[in-house]
Amino acid sequence: MEPGMTQWQSVAAELERSAGRAIEFAQRSGAEGTRVEVEAAESSTVTVTNRVQTERSFRGTFEMTITVVRDGKRAFAKSSDLSNDGLRKIVDAAIENTAATEPDPAAGLADSLELAKVFPELDLYHPLDWSLDDIGAHAQRAEDAALAHGPSIKASKGVTVRTVSGVSLLATSGGFSATTPWSAHSIACAPVAFGAGEKQIGFWSDTSRAFDDLATPEEVGAVAARRAMDALGATQIPTQLCPVLFEASASVELLSELVSLASGDALDRGGSFLKGGIDSPVFPPHVQLREDPFIRRGMASRCFDSDGIPGLRRAVVEDGRLKGYFLGLYAARRLQLTPTGNGYGPHNLELSSTQARPGDDFTAMMRRLHRGLVVTQMVGGGVNRLTGDFSRGAKGFWVENGEIRFPVGGITIASNLRQMFGGVQAIGSDAITRRWATSGSWLIDAMKIGGV
Amino acid sequence: MSDVKQARAMNPARENVLTLARAALLDRHAVDETALFSALGIALGQRGDFADIFLKETAAESWSLEGGTVRASSYRCDAGFGLRVLNGEEATLASSQRIDATSLRHVALQLRGTGSGTHSFRTPTSACMQTSSAGLCYGPAHPLETMDGVRKIALLKTLDEIARATDSRVIDVHAVLSAVHETIWVARCDGMSSGDVRPMLSLWINVRVKSGARVESASGGIGGRYGVETWSDQELRAFVGARVQAALTKLESRPAPAGKMTVVVGPGWNGVLLHEAVGHGLEADGVRRGTSAFAGRLGEKVAGANVTIVDDGTLLNGRGSLNIDDEGYLTRRTTLIEDGVLRAYMQDALSARMMGMEPTGNGRREGYASLPLPRMTNTFMLNGDYEPEEVIGSVRSGIYVSGLEGGQVDITSGQFVFEASEAYLIENGKITAPVKGATITGHGPDTIRNISMIGNDLACDRGRATCTKAGQSIPVGVGQPTLRVDEMTVGGTA
Numbered sequence: 001m002e003p004g005m006t007q008w009q010s011v012a013a014e015l016e017r018s019a020g021r022a023i024e025f026a027q028r029s030g031a032e033g034t035r036v037e038v039e040a041a042e043s044s045t046v047t048v049t050n051r052v053q054t055e056r057s058f059r060g061t062f063e064m065t066i067t068v069v070r071d072g073k074r075a076f077a078k079s080s081d082l083s084n085d086g087l088r089k090i091v092d093a094a095i096e097n098t099a100a101t102e103p104d105p106a107a108g109l110a111d112s113l114e115l116a117k118v119f120p121e122l123d124l125y126h127p128l129d130w131s132l133d134d135i136g137a138h139a140q141r142a143e144d145a146a147l148a149h150g151p152s153i154k155a156s157k158g159v160t161v162r163t164v165s166g167v168s169l170l171a172t173s174g175g176f177s178a179t180t181p182w183s184a185h186s187i188a189c190a191p192v193a194f195g196a197g198e199k200q201i202g203f204w205s206d207t208s209r210a211f212d213d214l215a216t217p218e219e220v221g222a223v224a225a226r227r228a229m230d231a232l233g234a235t236q237i238p239t240q241l242c243p244v245l246f247e248a249s250a251s252v253e254l255l256s257e258l259v260s261l262a263s264g265d266a267l268d269r270g271g272s273f274l275k276g277g278i279d280s281p282v283f284p285p286h287v288q289l290r291e292d293p294f295i296r297r298g299m300a301s302r303c304f305d306s307d308g309i310p311g312l313r314r315a316v317v318e319d320g321r322l323k324g325y326f327l328g329l330y331a332a333r334r335l336q337l338t339p340t341g342n343g344y345g346p347h348n349l350e351l352s353s354t355q356a357r358p359g360d361d362f363t364a365m366m367r368r369l370h371r372g373l374v375v376t377q378m379v380g381g382g383v384n385r386l387t388g389d390f391s392r393g394a395k396g397f398w399v400e401n402g403e404i405r406f407p408v409g410g411i412t413i414a415s416n417l418r419q420m421f422g423g424v425q426a427i428g429s430d431a432i433t434r435r436w437a438t439s440g441s442w443l444i445d446a447m448k449i450g451g452v
Numbered sequence: 453m454s455d456v457k458q459a460r461a462m463n464p465a466r467e468n469v470l471t472l473a474r475a476a477l478l479d480r481h482a483v484d485e486t487a488l489f490s491a492l493g494i495a496l497g498q499r500g501d502f503a504d505i506f507l508k509e510t511a512a513e514s515w516s517l518e519g520g521t522v523r524a525s526s527y528r529c530d531a532g533f534g535l536r537v538l539n540g541e542e543a544t545l546a547s548s549q550r551i552d553a554t555s556l557r558h559v560a561l562q563l564r565g566t567g568s569g570t571h572s573f574r575t576p577t578s579a580c581m582q583t584s585s586a587g588l589c590y591g592p593a594h595p596l597e598t599m600d601g602v603r604k605i606a607l608l609k610t611l612d613e614i615a616r617a618t619d620s621r622v623i624d625v626h627a628v629l630s631a632v633h634e635t636i637w638v639a640r641c642d643g644m645s646s647g648d649v650r651p652m653l654s655l656w657i658n659v660r661v662k663s664g665a666r667v668e669s670a671s672g673g674i675g676g677r678y679g680v681e682t683w684s685d686q687e688l689r690a691f692v693g694a695r696v697q698a699a700l701t702k703l704e705s706r707p708a709p710a711g712k713m714t715v716v717v718g719p720g721w722n723g724v725l726l727h728e729a730v731g732h733g734l735e736a737d738g739v740r741r742g743t744s745a746f747a748g749r750l751g752e753k754v755a756g757a758n759v760t761i762v763d764d765g766t767l768l769n770g771r772g773s774l775n776i777d778d779e780g781y782l783t784r785r786t787t788l789i790e791d792g793v794l795r796a797y798m799q800d801a802l803s804a805r806m807m808g809m810e811p812t813g814n815g816r817r818e819g820y821a822s823l824p825l826p827r828m829t830n831t832f833m834l835n836g837d838y839e840p841e842e843v844i845g846s847v848r849s850g851i852y853v854s855g856l857e858g859g860q861v862d863i864t865s866g867q868f869v870f871e872a873s874e875a876y877l878i879e880n881g882k883i884t885a886p887v888k889g890a891t892i893t894g895h896g897p898d899t900i901r902n903i904s905m906i907g908n909d910l911a912c913d914r915g916r917a918t919c920t921k922a923g924q925s926i927p928v929g930v931g932q933p934t935l936r937v938d939e940m941t942v943g944g945t946a
Contacts, residue, residue, distance in 0.1 A: 049541075049741065050741060052540070052541045052542055053542045053543075053544075054541055054542065054543060055543055055545070055823055056542070056543065056544040056545070057544070057545040057546065057547075057821070057823065058545075058546050058547075058562070059545075059546070059547045059821045060547075060548070060549075061549065061821070062549060063530075073523075074523065074524055075524065075525045075526070075527070076524065076525070076526040076527070077526065077527040077528065078526070078527070078528040078529070078530075079528070079529050079530065080529075080530045080531070080532065080549045081529070081530075081531070081549070089529065090527065090529065093513075093527040093529075094527065096601070097525040097527060097601055099601070100522070100525070100600075100601030100602050100604075100605055101515075101522050101523060101524060101525055101601075101605070102521045102522055102523060104521075104523040104524070107523070132544070155741060155742055155743055157738075157741070157743050157864065192742075192743050192864055198865065199743070199745065199864045199865060200864065200865055201743070201862060201864040201865065231865075234865075236712075236941065239710045239711035239712075269518065269624075269626065270623075270624065270660065270667070271660075271669075379860050379862065379867070379869045380858050380859060380860030380861075380868070380869025380870060380871070380891065380893075381858055381869050381870070381871050381891035381893075381943065382857055382858045382871030382873065382889055382891070384888075384889055386660075386667045386668065386669060387666075387667070387668070387888075389888055389889055389945075391708075391871065391889060391890050391891040391943045391944070391945075392869070392891055392943070393860075393867070393869030393891055393893045393943070395867075409865065409867060410867055410893055410894075410895060410941060411893070411941065411943075412710070412869075412890070412891040412892075412893055412941060412942070412943020413943065414710065414890065414891065414943045414944060414945045415945065416945075448710050448943075448944070448945045449710070450710035450711055450890075450891070450893075450941050450942055450943035450944065451711065451712070451941060452711070452712050452941075
């Protein structure tokens with residue numbers, strides 16, 4: 001480490017030198033444009049299962065991805081070997097592969113006008129300097145809380161606490177070079193409740209940039225245990241059409257379907273029914289979706305994407321109408337649209353309703369549901385993005401007169417995403433954040449339940 | 453179905469594979485067995501009761517065709533090792549991407565330094581290389597080098613042309629050819645030291661068709677542990693033709709029914725149903741922890757007398773086959789359920805030790821930085837007595853599933869879920885109208901009891917299954933004959 005530098009700055013300086021050499025090798029081998037992404041990360045993970053630390057691991061990783069453009073053709077190569085020989089090997093592989101592929105008008109690097117010029121401080125780097133024993137003790141607190149939550153919690157599939165910190169670098173032959181230090185910490189808990197001839201698993205987790213922002217292990221353990229216990233005695237319900245309330249943890253998954261449909265990859269490949277859908281009504285007019293790449297400590301905050309293009313603070317859905325796609329440079333060029341800085345995916349998204357009131361918590365949402373299905377978790381199944389056809393397995397509760405009557409499992413829920421998005425009656429104020437998605441619960445007017 | 457002995461007898465070149473693996477992972481990095489066993493000894497310290505080291509080198513390449521052209525390729529290489537120490541059930545793993553004697557010692561000291569207790573050097577009892585008389589389940593082909601980029605692109609273009617020539621409603625073809633060449637070496641503190649060279653070639657295709665305003669697609673894949681020369685023209689034509697037909701059929705599909713009904717599941721790839729419904733629940737980690745719905749039921753009758761399910765890591769060139777598993781144990785054929793009786797679980801070294809059973813060659817890991825877990829290899833059900841037509845003919849009203857996707861299981865509750873992406877109605881014993889994709893859900897232990905008829909048309913999938921567990925993805929094989937399952941829940945909209 002050079003004097004006066006923090007550890008990440010010293011790593012970043014080393015990565016910059018490696019990236020510079022890779023770019024030099026590629027340009028000398030005939031590339032007209034070269035882009036290099038490097039990620040260096042260190043992670044420590046402990047999983048506690050029934051009071052034993054069944055996984056204690058630490059790993060340090062380097063990975064470089066190089067993209068070369070030569071004669072208008074593009075090739076990628078990836079390696080963990082940042083020695084000169086290692087860099088030459090992947091540069092040669094990429095250059096050689098451009099000889100075989102066909103010219104691609106969308107292949108080039110970003111224009112300098114498109115590149116990020118300002119780099120706001122996003123406060124993403126809060127490494128945790130704990131030993132595996134410390135991390136294990138933290139995980140054990142969550143498992144203890146789960147096991148203490150009720151007599152039916154007799155085992156656990158594990159509590160995993162993971163802490164990762166690293167440095168990402170993007171450099172191009174055009175002179176762009178920027179490093180981003182980052183960290184991510186997570187806790188996930190999966191206790192098992194035992195009933196009469198049945199077992200049910202509960203799952204709860206949290207993720208944060210700074211360890212202090214993470215939900216306490218006691219909270220995660222208790223919520224996971226409650227979810228397992230609440231599912232005991234789950235039964236199928238009759239096949240029927242009924243309204244469905246998606247708990248916030250399930251509604252963020254529906255939001256991710258919207259993102260997939262509006263992403264450059266699906267649009268470019270013609271694999272989305274939202275192609276050509278800008279300005280068309282996707283949700284009812286009360287629904288709003290905002291994206292903000294610049295939230296301090298946000299799990300999906302970044303100053304620029306894989307091509308150095310900054311994201312936007314913007315409305316993705318305004319008054320129910322789709323206002324924008326999620327486009328990286330390549331897909332944008334293929335679609336002849338302007339890139340939105342989403343080459344690494346969506347940034348922090350928040351779904352809201354102009355009709356939501358502060359008191360619209362989950363209990364209030366169940367009163368609005370009145371009689372129907374609450375979905376707490378979806379499993380497997382599939383979504384056809386070409387047609388919007390939606391059919392997945394689900395578990396949750398049956399609600400009558402606004403109150404939970406009994407747990408439900410082993411059923412399917414089906415509809416079409418166009419109808420589901422269009423049928424969002426209300427969005428709760430019970431918002432949670434999972435990765436890049438923040439949403440409250442969704443009340444959807446009608447879905448087909450497959451049961452007995 | 454290839455017989456174990458036959459598969460091994462056909463490949464008598466095990467010594468050659470060991471030489472290749474040793475050259476790639478040990479000799480090239482100036483590491484020898486003395487360095488490996490010294491690292492194991494340091495890592496064991498006083499606290500550990502088992503240690504192993506896993507070295508792996510990977511080179512992978514893929515070519516992708518869309519819109520009739522191959523616009524991109526990718527290449528990836530990686531190498532590293534993971535050192536694991538067990539203390540009872542407690543597993544500690546540290547890994548490095550630098551393979552050399554210094555790094556081995558550094559990682560070993562890191563491991564020795566964790567946890568409590570006093571440490572003293574303990575040398576392994578013996579350090580002899582495992583030489584087995586067993587043959588190979590696949591040879592050391594190098595699918596990256598057996599064919600250059602130009603030929604690989606030509607192959608993809610041929611697929612595109614075949615698909616477009618099959619029907620004018622084909623509007624696009626997306627095809628990806630992937631080649632992987634892996635070399636591994638494992639050394640255990642009990643003195644075992646061995647290696648393997650693992651080729652993998654796979655071809656995935658998605659065909660999109662359009663009629664009027666309606667667009668549908670169908671996808672599928674073939675692959676296995678071999679070089680590209682294994683695919684004949686005729687085979688490729690049949691493979692692409694079947695995907696075009698599946699997509700065209702979907703253009704005519706109507707909404708699927710909803711509710712509980714009889715489902716006939718077609719042969720081959722649909723063995724993923726058994727993989728999810730039964731297979732995961734028979735992996736020993738969930739069993740010994742009591743979190744699997746099949747825990748503690750060895751010797752019990754769990755299915756009808758006609759049901760026999762095996763896991764076989766030795767199928768010739770199979771996608772899930774391994775010459776040795778990732779803990780250095782020879783793979784084998786394990787009968788999991790025999791004539792309806794639960795006979796065995798799939799074991800890795802740790803679970804086998806904890807349960808007082810033999811390892812079954814099912815210890816697998818995604819890479820050097822992941823812990824081994826008990827995992828499936830090639831898992832399939834053996835034939836029953838019925839002609840497939842008899843199975844379908846027995847159903848008055850239900851659905852016939854020819855293609856499944858998106859499987860998932862919760863081994864604790866036993867509940868599993870699939871998407872029937874290619875399915876038809878069965879009316880009065882006949883396959884009639886195609887239906888849209890619908891979720892199928894069931895309870896694993898109930899589902900195998902509800903298998904009421906088994907066809908005599910066992911087929912193993914030709915190689916597209918990838919299984920993910922605890923965040924680790926590995927290739928597997930699946931297979932089954934035509935099955936009639938009563939009382940499954942189908943999630944259509946009609």
